[in-house]
Amino acid sequence: MLSKKCIRSISIKPGCIGCRACAFYAPEIFIVEKKSTVKPNLSSETLCIQHDAIIQAVQHCPVKVIVVEEV
Numbered sequence: 242m243l244s245k246k247c248i249r250s251i252s253i254k255p256g257c258i259g260c261r262a263c264a265f266y267a268p269e270i271f272i273v274e275k276k277s278t279v280k281p282n283l284s285s286e287t288l289c290i291q292h293d294a295i296i297q298a299v300q301h302c303p304v305k306v307i308v309v310e311e312v
């Protein structure tokens with residue numbers, strides 16, 4: 242049985258340095274101008290489909306400010 246994890250929520254703590262790594266790994270999720278923001282109105286289905294890309298973004302953030310809640 243396929244048991245894929247999903248993301249319930251994403252937030253970005255203060256301290257983003259605008260390096261754009263998150264938008265590189267998960268362009269469907271993050272927009273970076275001076276600082277990263279999470280795109281508005283993302284569906285739970287999108288967060289599920291994008292799980293692996295989001296985790297890549299979290300792991301590559303050099304200042305570790307992306308916080309996700311997995312389900």
Ligand code: SF4
Nearest residue numbers: 257258260261263302
């Ligand atoms: S990877 Fe981290 S520091 Fe870089 S833009 Fe995204 S949130 Fe900001």
